[in-house]
Amino acid sequence: MKMYKFYLAISLITILMSCNVKQNRLSVDVFETSAGGNKLKKITEFPSGSEAVTVKLLPGITFQTITGFGGSFTEASAYLLNKLSTKNRNLILEAYFGSNGARYSLTRTHMNSCDFSLGNYSYAPVEGDTELEHFTVDEDRDDIIPMIRDAMACSEDGFKIIASPWTAPPWMKDNNHWVGGKLLPEYKDSWALFFSKYINAYKKEGIPIWGVTVENEPLGNGGNWESMIFSPEEMVDFVKNHLGPKMEADGHDVQILAYDQNRGKELEDWAKVIYKDEESSKYFDGFAIHWYGSTFDWFPESLNLTHEMAPGKFLIQSEACVDAEVPHWQDDKWYWSEEATDWGWDWAPADQKKLHPKYVPVYRYARDIIGCMNNWVDGWVDWNMVLDRQGGPNWFKNWCVAPVIVDPAKDEVYFTPLYYAMSHFSKYIRPGAVRIGFENPDPALMITAAQNPDGTIAVVVLNMNPESKNIQLILGDRSSEVQISGQAIQTIVVAL
Numbered sequence: 001m002k003m004y005k006f007y008l009a010i011s012l013i014t015i016l017m018s019c020n021v022k023q024n025r026l027s028v029d030v031f032e033t034s035a036g037g038n039k040l041k042k043i044t045e046f047p048s049g050s051e052a053v054t055v056k057l058l059p060g061i062t063f064q065t066i067t068g069f070g071g072s073f074t075e076a077s078a079y080l081l082n083k084l085s086t087k088n089r090n091l092i093l094e095a096y097f098g099s100n101g102a103r104y105s106l107t108r109t110h111m112n113s114c115d116f117s118l119g120n121y122s123y124a125p126v127e128g129d130t131e132l133e134h135f136t137v138d139e140d141r142d143d144i145i146p147m148i149r150d151a152m153a154c155s156e157d158g159f160k161i162i163a164s165p166w167t168a169p170p171w172m173k174d175n176n177h178w179v180g181g182k183l184l185p186e187y188k189d190s191w192a193l194f195f196s197k198y199i200n201a202y203k204k205e206g207i208p209i210w211g212v213t214v215e216n217e218p219l220g221n222g223g224n225w226e227s228m229i230f231s232p233e234e235m236v237d238f239v240k241n242h243l244g245p246k247m248e249a250d251g252h253d254v255q256i257l258a259y260d261q262n263r264g265k266e267l268e269d270w271a272k273v274i275y276k277d278e279e280s281s282k283y284f285d286g287f288a289i290h291w292y293g294s295t296f297d298w299f300p301e302s303l304n305l306t307h308e309m310a311p312g313k314f315l316i317q318s319e320a321c322v323d324a325e326v327p328h329w330q331d332d333k334w335y336w337s338e339e340a341t342d343w344g345w346d347w348a349p350a351d352q353k354k355l356h357p358k359y360v361p362v363y364r365y366a367r368d369i370i371g372c373m374n375n376w377v378d379g380w381v382d383w384n385m386v387l388d389r390q391g392g393p394n395w396f397k398n399w400c401v402a403p404v405i406v407d408p409a410k411d412e413v414y415f416t417p418l419y420y421a422m423s424h425f426s427k428y429i430r431p432g433a434v435r436i437g438f439e440n441p442d443p444a445l446m447i448t449a450a451q452n453p454d455g456t457i458a459v460v461v462l463n464m465n466p467e468s469k470n471i472q473l474i475l476g477d478r479s480s481e482v483q484i485s486g487q488a489i490q491t492i493v494v495a496l
Contacts, residue, residue: 026473026480027495031428033362033420034488035336040420040427043490046483052470053442057459057494059451059475061437064307066450067316067379068106068160069369069426071096071403073151076116076393077386078143083408089150092404092413096385097154102423104159105431106379107151108318109144111165111198113178114216115225115396116384120178122169123198130190137201148207157431160210162288162318162381163198164260166217166226178226188238192246199252211255213288213318214239219261222347225396232273235259236280244283255285260318262293267302275309286314289377291368292323294355295342298371307376315376320368321383322361322401326391327416329405335361335417336487361401365421366446366462366489373435373448382422424491428458445469445484457494463487 030043081089095101113121126134137145152158167173168183168191175181183191199209218230230238239256247254258274259267267289275281287306293299307315324343328334337360344356369380384402391399403419406412433450436457440447446462463469466486473480475494484490 024478026475026478028473028480028482029493029495030482030490031424031493032485032488032490033417033424034485035333035362036485036487037332038485038488039415039417040423043482046470046481047468049468049470049483052472052481053440053445054472054474055445055447055459056439057449057457057473057475058437058439059457062451063435063437064315064376064378066373066429066431066433066435067314068104068431069380069422069429070104070106070159071108071382071385071422072319073107073109073144073148073161074114074116074384075110075118075140075143077384077402078147079118079393080386080388080406080408081147082143084406084413085411088406088411088413092386092406093147093150093154095404095415095419097151097159099156101154102419102426103157103430104151104155104426105157106160106162106316106381108162108164108381109148110216111163111195111212112167112169113139113226113395114166115398116392116394116400118393119395120226123201124169124172124190124194127169127171130187132190132193132197135194135197135201137198137205145202145205145207149205152207160431161207162211162213162255162257162316163202163209164213164216164288164318165194165228166215167228168194173228180220180223180227180229182229182234183238188242189246192238192242195243196246196250196252199254200250209254211257211285211314213257213260214243215260216319217261217290218259219266225398232259232270236274239283240280247283255314256283257286257288257314257316257318258284260288260290262290263299263302264293265302267299268305271302271306271309275306281310281313284313286310286316288316288318291317291320292343295340295344295357295359295364296367297355298368298375300371300375303372303375303377314378316379316381317368317372317377318379318381319383320365320381322364322418324399325401326399327387327389327401327405329389329407330414332417340364360464362417362421362489363462363464365418366424366460369425370446370448370460370462373450380425421489424460424489428452428491428493429460430454433458442469445471455496457496459492459494461490461492463490
């Protein structure tokens with residue numbers, strides 16, 4: 001009897017210990033993309049390795065609410081989709097917007113033409129038409145509008161659209177040219193009306209516009225493709241006295257985003273003007289920014305300053321791409337290698353060359369998104385969703401890379417590693433998620449974390465080292481050990 005009681009006691013202790021282990025075990029799903037060949041692969045086995053890095057999640061410490069992640073509807077991308085078979089067109093749209101794909105939630109498109117158009121065009125082509133009686137978005141009916149509609153049909157949760165003009169029609173500008181120049185004072189009301197008519201025209205097509213930027217790259221682009229110059233003071237004047245009141249009068253509940261160019265000192269200078277006081281910032285809902293100032297620096301000082309000046313307003317990365325490169329076709333290795341160079345490699349001033357070294361394309365995406373998120377950026381939008389093997393079409397021949405590359409002549413599609421890098425964020429960090437705190441003692445690992453509206457926590461980890469690393473993930477009194485491969489991005493979804 002004594003022995004029976006002894007064994008019964010041991011059994012009860014074993015059961016209780018087992019229950020306690022179950023109770024204290026953190027439930028996680030792990031997805032990895034790596035130089036070794038994983039592409040959003042679900043990882044279920046984690047070999048024991050060296051001593052694990054202890055990462056503590058701190059959901060009680062909260063930061064910005066996430067607006068979304070995604071890419072841009074350009075004429076180049078829409079034109080290429082029209083050249084593909086229906087099967088491959090649908091494959092790409094489902095991959096970006098479908099419930100089993102990247103689930104893009106924040107997007108951008110261009111008003112009038114841009115460099116990634118087939119040529120120059122404006123929705124207001126008639127010179128002197130100050131009331132814009134001849135305004136039309138017919139240029140978009142064959143390509144951009146169908147692409148957006150089809151994407152909307154794929155998307156279960158829907159997505160937001162930011163629209164950006166590269167330039168007013170030349171006849172409204174002081175140089176009467178597509179490139180450079182400034183908006184003539186007598187056309188400020190007409191240009192504000194242009195925004196209103198555009199929003200109404202797209203609304204009639206069943207496409208709601210969530211936000212607009214006042215001007216893409218108002219500092220110019222070196223006089224290369226469509227552009228129009230604004231100083232921060234001129235942008236404040238236009239928005240305060242023309243665009244903002246027009247949006248209000250016409251009943252448009254649309255976010256107006258300032259700047260729309262690179263981070264760094266220029267961003268700080270603009271923030272000080274836009275957010276100078278309540279009068280100057282009244283109609284501005286936030287800032288849009290680009291990443292082209294450096295291949296590795298996300299300029300946290302300028303991001304923090306801009307956030308601190310207006311904590312309740314948006315800070316959205318509206319454009320990024322691997323620029324000045326022709327895409328490498330079916331060559332995953334290149335995207336994981338330190339081979340890419342950007343515009344600054346050749347053209348940056350001598351004192352800025354250090355900001356533009358060779359880089360690894362996958363790392364550039366993952367590093368930048370993590371760095372931005374950890375410094376108050378709430379949305380991150382890639383540039384073209386689809387380009388061809390040349391990196392176009394682009395009327396200026398300004399070749400770039402997109403996450404998806406196609407060969408229309410052969411009806412072939414290549415999902416580059418950049419597509420999977422973007423998906424690690426867009427698929428698992430949903431709109432309305434709140435970035436949370438964490439403790440990471442290992443500077444070799446880049447990490448960000450956000451709690452989704454459904455309560456799950458998405459932790460994105462970047463390991464740029466060749467060796468794998470074990471991570472002990474801790475949330476309260478629960479933990480789980482995982483392993484990230486060398487040269488890999490991993491998203492760990494924690495179920496509460």
